[in-house]
Amino acid sequence: MKVLQVGAEIYPLIKTGGLADVLGALPQALCQQGADLRLLLPGLPGIIDAVLHAKRVCQIGPVFGAASVTLLRAQMPYSHVPAYVIDAPFLYRRGGGPYQDRHGAEWADNLQRFGLLGWVAAQLAQGRLDPDWHAEVVHAHDWHAALSCAYLHAHPAGEASSVFTVHNLAFQGLFPQGDWALLGLSSRYMSPSALEFHGQLSFMKAGLKFADRITTVSPTYAREVATAEFGMGLEGVIRGRGADVSGILNGIDTRVWDPASDSALSQRYSASQPQGKALCKAALQKQFGLLAEPDAPLLGLVSRLTSQKGLDLVLSVLPEIIRMGGQLVVQGTGEAALEAAFRIAADAHPGRVGVLLGYDETGAHRLIAGADMILVPSRFEPCGLTQMYGLRYGTVPIVRRVGGLADTVHDVGQGDSAGAPGNGFVFDTAQPEALRDAITRAFGQYRQPQAWAQLMQRGMAENLSWDLPALQYMALYERLGSERLEMKRRDVD
Numbered sequence: 381m382k383v384l385q386v387g388a389e390i391y392p393l394i395k396t397g398g399l400a401d402v403l404g405a406l407p408q409a410l411c412q413q414g415a416d417l418r419l420l421l422p423g424l425p426g427i428i429d430a431v432l433h434a435k436r437v438c439q440i441g442p443v444f445g446a447a448s449v450t451l452l453r454a455q456m457p458y459s460h461v462p463a464y465v466i467d468a469p470f471l472y473r474r475g476g477g478p479y480q481d482r483h484g485a486e487w488a489d490n491l492q493r494f495g496l497l498g499w500v501a502a503q504l505a506q507g508r509l510d511p512d513w514h515a516e517v518v519h520a521h522d523w524h525a526a527l528s529c530a531y532l533h534a535h536p537a538g539e540a541s542s543v544f545t546v547h548n549l550a551f552q553g554l555f556p557q558g559d560w561a562l563l564g565l566s567s568r569y570m571s572p573s574a575l576e577f578h579g580q581l582s583f584m585k586a587g588l589k590f591a592d593r594i595t596t597v598s599p600t601y602a603r604e605v606a607t608a609e610f611g612m613g614l615e616g617v618i619r620g621r622g623a624d625v626s627g628i629l630n631g632i633d634t635r636v637w638d639p640a641s642d643s644a645l646s647q648r649y650s651a652s653q654p655q656g657k658a659l660c661k662a663a664l665q666k667q668f669g670l671l672a673e674p675d676a677p678l679l680g681l682v683s684r685l686t687s688q689k690g691l692d693l694v695l696s697v698l699p700e701i702i703r704m705g706g707q708l709v710v711q712g713t714g715e716a717a718l719e720a721a722f723r724i725a726a727d728a729h730p731g732r733v734g735v736l737l738g739y740d741e742t743g744a745h746r747l748i749a750g751a752d753m754i755l756v757p758s759r760f761e762p763c764g765l766t767q768m769y770g771l772r773y774g775t776v777p778i779v780r781r782v783g784g785l786a787d788t789v790h791d792v793g794q795g796d797s798a799g800a801p802g803n804g805f806v807f808d809t810a811q812p813e814a815l816r817d818a819i820t821r822a823f824g825q826y827r828q829p830q831a832w833a834q835l836m837q838r839g840m841a842e843n844l845s846w847d848l849p850a851l852q853y854m855a856l857y858e859r860l861g862s863e864r865l866e867m868k869r870r871d872v873d
């Protein structure tokens with residue numbers, strides 16, 4: 381099966397969140413399942429300067445305002461997954477982030493930058509750019525790649541079907557309606573039944589309307605996005621796709637996230653030799669200037685600091701966490717108000733609350749290894765990866781029952797739907813009292829060392845790898861392939 385994976389960020393080269401982790405790991409798992417897979421990535425400096433053995437495939441352009449666009453074929457460093465990279469210096473070679481400049485403002489030409497990504501994906505899939513390869517399935521991730529589905533729909537020559545994965549409906553890729561002509565799509569694509577969304581042009585809608593299949597990153601989120609509470613105004617569009625929408629739960633890269641081999645840790649450990657975790661905790665307490673109390677329950681949080689993540693709840697219950705003898709370590713960046721609130725919290729509780737406002741991959745590993753519990757109290761969470769990293773590191777998750785958190789964490793008091801015992805603590809309402817109750821129960825369990833050790837062991841024994849999700853994606857691609865063949869056969873008849 382020839383599969384083109386299209387996305388804007390990829391671990392370890394460029395990462396703003398979990399999307400990069402997925403694009404770093406899923407393609408490798410699909411290759412292991414036998415897919416003839418290639419990535420398509422924008423030539424951002426972090427990507428183009430890092431890929432190996434880059435060779436020119438063809439020259440394109442001028443397109444999307446860029447005079448010179450070259451398609452390169454290369455290999456990803458570390459994984460050696462084959463990748464196409466779009467070298468368009470005018471659009472991609474600049475400092476700042478993939479979507480925003482250094483000051484957090486969206487790049488003014490994001491329409492062109494990600495329009496190009498989608499357009500190249502469709503051209504490549506249809507065999508128009510590389511004489512040696514075309515795709516049977518284009519798998520587009522989030523709004524950045526979503527236009528590929530509209531371009532494939534507009535010029536359906538060739539074999540390619542499309543899958544669009546929604547990682548987060550909160551980021552939709554909205555642009556002024558007047559700019560649609562820049563996309564080179566006919567005017568019928570600007571109607572409310574296509575890309576138009578309340579007077580704007582929506583890249584997200586291109587994926588939702590025109591992909592052959594839509595997936596979200598957890599089964600629960602797939603159900604949630606069809607409701608007004610979680611659908612961000614797109615619930616009607618999503619409901620309209622009926623059974624074309626499904627959820628495939630993310631996995632994690634169990635080689636990158638493995639406490640037994642993690643070079644970021646001062647001490648490695650495993651389910652059978654868990655002693656090193658106590659040393660990781662002591663190191664974390666030291667790093668953040670917390671009191672060296674081995675028995676104080678240490679809560680950890682690694683997150684974008686945005687309203688999605690429910691962090692105001694954590695701030696509300698902080699005094700009670702301290703009163704119950706707990707400690708808290710936070711690592712994150714994001715909204716100025718949340719950053720300031722956590723800074724103030726750290727100043728107010730020296731020795732008990734540590735805060736690092738920044739992005740640090742190694743630090744995230746150390747934090748997740750050193751904490752006893754990982755907090756993920758999100759208001760919505762398409763999948764969430766840190767609770768799974770927590771499970772793998774014996775760091776018990778405390779989460780809200782929402783999205784992928786509901787699919788991966790089962791309360792110790794309830795167990796999972798198959799009757800297996802729980803692996804964490806789950807609360808329902810986005811209210812401080814509900815979070816406080818979950819933390820109180822977790823601290824109670826923590827003070828029963830045997831029960832706690834069993835709880836940690838259960839999480840560490842779980843299979844969270846990409847093996848199963850990769851099989852599920854392969855099955856989806858195969859189904860699409862057979863449908864296309866069937867359609868062709870019918871056309872011939």
Ligand code: ADP
Pocket residue numbers: 396397398399401682683684711712713738739740741744763764765766767
């Ligand atoms: P989201 O994609 O919504 O941000 P996920 O839980 O899916 O949430 O993924 C977040 C990813 O980003 C995880 O790999 C997490 O470790 C990482 N991360 C978030 N904030 C930071 C930070 N400040 N420093 C390092 N890694 C971070």
Ligand code: GLC
Pocket residue numbers: 397398399402547548597630761762763764765784
């Ligand atoms: C998004 C979501 C997160 C998910 C990640 C990877 O950023 O917010 O819940 O885990 O994508 O799919």
